[in-house]
Every structure is written in structure tokens, then in C-alpha cells.
Amino acid sequence: MAVLFILFAGLAIGCAISMVVQRNPLYSAISLIGVFISLACLYVTLAAPFIAAVQVIVYAGAIMVLVVFVIMLLNVEEEERGPLRLRSLIPIAVMLAAVLFAEAVFIIFFVQANPRTPALTVSDIGMTSSIGGGLFTTYLLPFEITSILLLMAIVGAITLARTGGLLSPRAAVVPGAQVFSKEMLDREKYIDDLTPVTTQSTREAEHLLGIENKDQSSKT
């Protein structure tokens, strides 16, 4: 067990450092995935397989995919290392790190070495059934509140994304045609009107939107 702990803890720390140091955002994202997966392995060694699985599915499998997706779409270049802002915070950071380190030392050398500390007992706290039982009995109310919070976040995201210019869900998009909503023609006249307007060619679409290039059309 100790070997596995050292292996995965080392991997997690290494990936975390690499995440901060890397200048290419995609490498940082890959390092972060490495951190998540090493943490999941640590959870397995701590007898919490359910939490480990959820860690991989949710963080590594869903959230980081979206992050990688965005980085790929934006085609972010390597960041230039600029002058350090917030230089005044360095002493505070060092101090906090020292406190954390002291805490770890205290636990290892004083609490765990103390004969009065109760020995570790095997528990099934990380197992699927105990987590499920807890969620649906003792912690039912917080669980439901969290669900509603998440639902609100989803609805909010959709509402924010839908402000104008979007097509109605029923607009059929045929390859080769240019389709936009009526609202894009005149924002004052058709407010929130998502009726699709279909045009057969780019020139027709430019004409309708009033953005056609006058010079080119006069030449042809």
C-alpha cells in the first residue's frame, strides 16, 4: 500500500507542478487530468472506490473534456511569461504554505505517534451502498437542494446563451442553404422573432442582411 501511495502521490504532485509551470494551456489541461486520475487512484487505495469512479467520470471524463474542447476551438498559443503581477502576495503565499506544512508535520509526528489516538478501523464509508443510503436518508434535504441548484444553473446557462440571433429549434438547416432568424434582419422591428429565413446562396443572404460588398457586385 505504501508503495502505491508514494507512486500516486508523487504523480499527483508532479502533475500539479507541471500544470502551473507549463506555458501551453493544453499541456496544463493534460497535467490537470493527470492530477485527477492520480487522486482517483489514491481514493481506491483509501477504500473509497465509488468516489474514485465518480472522480474520473465527472472531473476527468466530463469537465476536463469541455476544457480541452474550448482550448482546441480557440487555438490558444503559448503564453508569454510576463512580469509578475501581485508580487505583494508572495510572502502571504509562503506563509500559508508553511502553515500547511506545519500541519502535516504535526499530524504525522504528534497525533499519529500518540498512543491515545484510536487505531484506524475499516469502514465502508466509501462504498456505493453507504453513500447512496446516506444521500437518500440522512442527507436528503441537502441533496435535494443541491439538485435544484444544479437545475437552476442549467436553466440559467441556457437562458444566457439564447439572447437573440439564434434559430428556433424547428428551423431545418439544409447543407448549402444559409439560414438565420428574422430577428437578425432588423433588431428593432422583430424582437425575439426566431422564425427562420432561408436563402439559397451566400449573395442572397448578404443582400438580405445588407452586408453585401458593393465593389464586388458592381464588377460582376
Next chain:
Amino acid sequence: MEDLKHLVLLIIGILVAFFVVMTMVAYTVLAERRVLGFIQGRLGPNRVGPGGFLQPLADLLKFIFKEDIVPDKSTRFVYFLAPMIATIAALMTMVVYPFGPKITLPLIGSIDGLVIARFDVALLYVLGVTSVGVYGIALAGWSSNNKYSLMGGLRAASQMISYELALGLGLIGVVLQSGTLDLYSIVEQQAGHLGISGWNLIWVQPLGFIIYLIAAIAETNRVPFDLPEAETELVAGFHTEYSAMKFALFFLAEYVNMFTVSMLATTLFLGGWNGPFVHQLPWLGMFYFLGKVVFFLFFYIWLRGTLPRFRFDQLMIFGWKFLVPAAIINIVLTATLQWLGVFDYFSQFLKTQTGFWG
């Protein structure tokens, strides 16, 4: 001593499973080409060995000896990492599938089920590892520095995220019913008369099975959901810039994924190794299991020879507006029926063992 024996058995198990799966994957490729040939009224490869039997070996040699071309402007590290992620993620799920029941071997004694690793959250492990496999494809598309590759990678990533949801939700019905995430117990619960009547597919999860099957085909990027490598639009999609062994790794990952997805379908819906007379002859179980998997693989090939490809907007609409709601309906329905005790009533007839047929 006992630990050592356990470790040796484990390593042997991994090697055997790896060998069996790899061989079957290699011959799936051959079978695909032959069956497609049959469907399209032509012969397919039949020159190497009797009936083309050695074709996989020839293909492998060809992949090894081809020139390995790395694009000049690619992002080197990620370019090499991507095929590895894809293959490793595909192969890692293999360890949790129960290949057979408890058997007794000469010399070694009895083995408690032909499964390499049996643990509490096997099903979640499968879903988690599969979801990591997306990176292989997405990063391959990005690092190649090629527009077609990037489009293919983006398509693959968005498709796999979308269908992963339907896939996971489709499986919840089975989990609700068996009350466990351990694949071995799920298989054990599906024993019934002649090892057939207890299958989840027939009696209790027909909707879940259909949702899983469709989502699984989309997850593995196969026809009719093979948009990430739609050759008429994207050349070869995310692996356009890959050659030689690195291409072979993607190829391998795709077929291993097909295989593991079929194994999961067999395990959860078709009763795993259950079948007639398994209780008298436990070895039969392994052949039943592999036989059912082969049926699914054939189904994949059959679909490829039959169906045209989806358009991308159709794909997304189908996934989000049909499969996900259907999966949610399935969950609610299963939970309601479970609560009303309908399944218990059923299982009195279907899932109980009788002495004679057993």
C-alpha cells in the same frame, strides 16, 4: 504462499484474457472484411492462408514495416501521447468482465469465477475508463495540425460526450434492478430456467437494451454514427495524419472498444455466461459468453453493410432529444415497477432455479 498463488493466477488470467481478446479482435477485422464482401456481393480478402485466415498477420506485418511519418508542424508530445491514451483506455476495461462461472481446474483447484478483478464499482469503472478514451481522439485531432483532423477530433469529442450520457442513463435500469454495480453479481442474478429466462433483455429491460445498443454504437464511432471519420467530408477524420503503427493503435482501439462494448451488453442484458447446462459443465459458460459477444460483433458489421451515415445535426438531435428522454423514462418506469413489486412477481417464475433444468 496463498498470496503468491493468487498473484500468479492473476497474471495468467490477464495474459489469457489479453490473448483471447486480441486474437478475436484481429479476426473481427478479417470477419468484417469478409462479411462486408459477402453483403456487397464480392469476395473480400481470401489469398493469405486458407480462406484468408492469415490476413490479420499480414496486416500486422504491413503496419509494422510501413514508414512512420510525423507531420512537421505537429505538437510532438501530444501527437505521440494520443494513440497511447486511446489504446490503453480501450484495453483497461477488459479486466472487470466476467468471462465464466466458478470452475475447477486440475492442479490449481477451483477458481471463483473467470474474472480478473471483481470489485464493488465495476460498472462505474467501465464508464470512467471509457470516458477517458475521448482524450485520445480529441488530442489526436488537435495535435496533428490539420483542419480535417481537428474537425474529426471535435466531432468525435462532442459525439462521445453526448452519447455517453444516454449510455450511462440507459444502464441505470439494470442497476436499479440488480441492486449492485458488481458485474459478476449482475450475471449471477440472470440465471433462470435453462439459463435463458432470466436475461435482463427479454423480460425487464427491453427499452434500456435498445438505448444502450444505439448509444454504444455511437460511442465506438461505428456506422451509422461514424462522423468523426466520415471519409467523404473529412478524409479520415482524427487519424488523417497518423501512419504505420500509430494508425494501427487507433485501429486497434476502435475494435477493442467494439469488443468491450459488446462484452458489456452481453454481461448486462444477455445474461453473460448463463446458458443451458452451464451448471453441469461450467466451461460451457465461457463459450456462451464469447458466442454472445461474437453475435454483437456480427451485428456491428451487419449494420455497417446496411445503413447510411447520419448527418451531424441529426446525430445530435437524435442523441439529446430522443435517447436521453427515453433513457429517463426507462429509469422512472423501472423504479416504479420495482416499487410496485412487479419484478419480484416476475422473478418468482423466471429467475428461480429448478432442480431439473438448472
